[in-house]
Amino acid sequence: MHYLYVNVVKARDLPVIDLSGSLDPYVEVKLGNYKGQTKHLEKNQNPVWRQIFAFSKERVQSNLLEVAVKDKVLGKDDFVGKVVFDVMEIPLRVPPDSPLAPQWYRLTDKRGDKKGEIMLAVWMGTQADESFPEAWHSDAHNISHSNLSNTRSKVFFSPKMHYLRVHVIEAQDLVPHDKGRLPDPYVKVAVGNQIRWTKVQQRTIHPVWDDSLMFVASEPFEDYIIISVEDKIGPGKDKILGGAMIPLREVPQRFETGKPPDPRWINLQKPSKAEEEGEKKKEKFSSKILLRFFLEAGYHVLDESTHFSSDLQPSSKHLRKSSIGILELGILSARNLLPMKMREGKMTDAYCVAKYGNKWVRTRTLLDTLTPRWNEQYTWEVHDPCTVITIAVFDNAHTNGSKDDARDQKIGKVRVRLSTLEIDRVYTHYYPLLVLTPSGLRKHGELQLALRFTCTAWVNMVAQYGRPLLPKMHYVNPIPVMHTDWLRHQAMQIVAARLLRAEPPLRREVVEYMLDVDYHMWSLRRSKANFHRIMSVLSWITTVYKWFNDICYWRKPITTCLVHVLFLILVCYPELILPTIFLYLFVIGIWNYRFRPRHPPHMDTWLSQADSAHPDELDEEFDSFPTSRPSDIVRMRYDRLRSVAGRVQTVVGDLASQGERAHAILSWRDPRATAILIILSLIWAVFIYVTPFQVVAVLFGLYWLRHPRFRSKLPSVPVNFFKKLPSKSEMLI
Structure with a gap:
């Protein structure tokens, strides 16, 4: 993106126009319908402004750039003089070119008379220019000077x-x-x-x-x-x-x-x-x-959840890992944003915040638009590929003298794990901006990002996959789990308080949303989502069991015969077992390469159970802590929680019973069952000792893969024996 930059430095020898003999000068930079103004300086004929203006080339509506000096008076301001530039003749400067030196230009009034001089620098550049973050932008043309700092792009750093x-x-x-x-x-x-x-x-x-x-x-x-x-x-x-x-x-x-x-x-x-005593005693x-x-100094202070942390470095700089690459983020644009200021007769004043490691960046605020185009680029050093960058979009509530307690509204958030990115590939993609509210899931638009992860140390990057996630001290002297959440909450509060004192401030609601300060709070929706995640992870076990069951019951005779042949080959040549397993994994990985994701994964509404959550569940999730709801609603939610916890309690009890039965096999809690098992163990030990291992394996495998006509519908003897072992469930009160 190209921008027209105007650097207004200072002026000298300005004439006195007022009858009072004073001059309150300011500069007005005009390009078509866009106007930018510097602050006015009282009673100063040699003012110094040092202010930069930036106009988007796409919105240039005129071939003439006017830089006028005016006198601030009550009513209509007086005209002092101006300088006019032809936009077509303005030089192009592309970083890393040297900065353009400002020059003195003569000011002329409407009659062509000379009225002092002004020092300017005018050039055409891009958003990569070092003047871009500090410049006044044409997108903020209706912002007062007192709130201008709230709309500029800034870089923040978390405290050490x-x-x-x-x-x-x-x-x-x-x-x-x-x-x-x-x-x-x-x-x-x-x-x-x-x-x-x-x-x-x-x-x-x-x-x-x-x-x-x-x-x-x-x-x-x-x-x-x-x-x-x-x-x-x-x-x-x-x-x-x-x-x-x-x-x-x-x-x-x-x-x-x-x-x-x-x-x-x-x-x-x-x-x-x-x-107490009326006097102090020595x-x-x-x-x-x-x-x-x-x-x-050897720990990493957690201010984010370890599931999507962006920084895993220890506090001491002497113990930190070396850089393995560079992450480049281009915050391009957004589309289809919802109007967030309908009551004020405006659309949305959107800005983005990105956080990776200890570096936070905030783009400039684009005013009153549902299709903002930021086109800003930022870079971070990467020390571990298994980290996550977070980008969020907010509506600026402090652009026109709003109250200090006004809160910036969240529009949506995107997380990208760096390990899901291919090296040196530029990902340009639209990500949905989703926000969960008490009234349900809302899509506030889409955010276009450009991401590229460049590796500068391949050996170190590959070695990171074999190293622990957190610094050494977290494993040698682990922090108790009961203290971890409390310490994380305190770290979040310190970060929020420190960034709130920056100028311009990064507000508390922004920091808390980026760090997911309430992630640990109870949510029935999130509990359901985690349950479905577990079931999805375990689904491959069900798939393998179903496939093997089809083999055993000869539902696919050809596949069953091939499995018999493979089984007999592996029994006769046991040295082929491990190579076969690893070759099978290799083939599966190559086969799945065709189905690899083309874009980095983002927020999943189905996985989060956000699109099917009950309104009362969402109201409970967004309730304050302690609760602020009426007693009858709290009673209903408590009864529901007891019902859910009862089912969880039953499942946990069943798992505990199975473990206790396994522990009771040789503990003589059931003397007859233990005696039966140790006698059978002795018989099997003698039988396996005198019989070649291949014969035992063939007999066991053929029995397991026997035809259905040789199977009984009743449970097998080992299963019946295990289920009759004692557990400690009858000992509970």
Whole structure:
């Protein structure tokens, strides 16, 4: 895409037009029906603007470009002078050409008189120009200067985060408020908005907790670790026995499985007793607490679900993997968008946000259109091909002085796994923009993307498939599952808060939608979808069983005869078994190459059960936590949940019973069954020892593939024997 760029730098020697002897100049850049204006500078005859304008070549409606300097006054602005350019004579600059140097041009008024000079640079370029992100675009012609930054394209970076481990070991010489009782002490640790507690210990002045607490800390380390030892006096009534503050910037780091730093005794500062006793008493000694605290640099701080994570690198830059390639993303256009601002008499002010790794990008906002064309390109370094890039489209609610609490509406989201992309192939495809709402599934249009994954280190990329998904520390010293979701939620909040403080801000609702902050919440629709996924995965077992059953019952006599021949060959030549298996896998893979997907997979409505979800199920999914619905609706949903959980409970119980029967075979829970089995095992051991293995295999195979006339409709003896083994189901209350 080509754009006409105008870089308005400054002006000098402007004349005074007002009767008051002052001049409030600004520049108006006009190309056909499109106009762009700089800010006006009060009482300045040598103003400096340094502002860039960009006009899409496709929308050029005139061959003349006018750059006029005007004086801001009440009513109609005064004309100072202008410069006119012929669009056909403007030079073309294509990166990586050197930037075009601005030049001084003389301003002439309507009579042709000289009225000062203006410094400009005018050129024809593309969206790859370094001036493109900062430029005022003709698509934002009705945006005020105060909201212009909300419409420009920007690049953001997530804060660098670490896990902080605080190991609370013990305390000594705790002094209770009530001298007549021993304290029930516990420790509260706070880092920013994160608060964790140890367990309450039995009454003693020398408690031992030996409890490890984990938090998320982000650079720059400006927060403090606030330690508070409290005495649990009664329900909801606690008193502080002492506290301490430790700056995060003084906390050491641990790399991978290195030895953690030694614990330190920290003096506990007692709270002021002035209110209780009327005066402060000087303490002869202070209580102490033994702590070990350090930053874990060998972990990756999860702020996304591991199922579609875009970054798996450890916190320490020294432990990170080398780059294996480059991902190029072209956000081209969208079509058939739904109008999101019908109440305001407008269409949609759409912009895109893409996230991969710690880099976020936001395109410029295209105003009042249902067919936006961004044509912006971004690149990322790739360290692992088994990662996912997320692109979402939003409607900008802050383009015309909206309230700060206005929320950008989500239009849709697309995820693409890099491992599904062929190397060096450009994928240009329209992806449906789907949003699940309480009223059902809505398609808000289609997003056109261009994707290319370029590999720069083939050996490293292939080696990544044999390496663990997460850094080494996640496997050597795994984080408990019960803490993982809490830490992920805290990391999401830190990222959202940090990006909200950027200028222009990337708003919280955008970050939460990109990171799927509510992915772990209960959803009956998602539970059904996961059940169907399991059934789909297990369908190949059913297919193989059905095929083998047809072979055994001679429904396809020719295939059955061929299987008999193959079976006898493998028995006679057992060294061909493994080569045959791998050759079969090779042939299947080559055969399926014809049916490979031509485009990267995207959101699947059928797989998500979104097109068939009941309205009440969707209302429950979008309900707040805790619930805000009336008690009768909550009661109905609770009864439904009990019904679903009852069926799950039955299935889990059946699986447990089968496992317990297998465990009971040799555990003598049923003495007669175990005796029968061990006697039969001894007989089979002797029989197989004295009989060649090929003979045993042929007898077993031919018996298994016997003709239906030799089969009984009743279950076989081994199946009956297994089902009669005892389980622990009768031991449940």
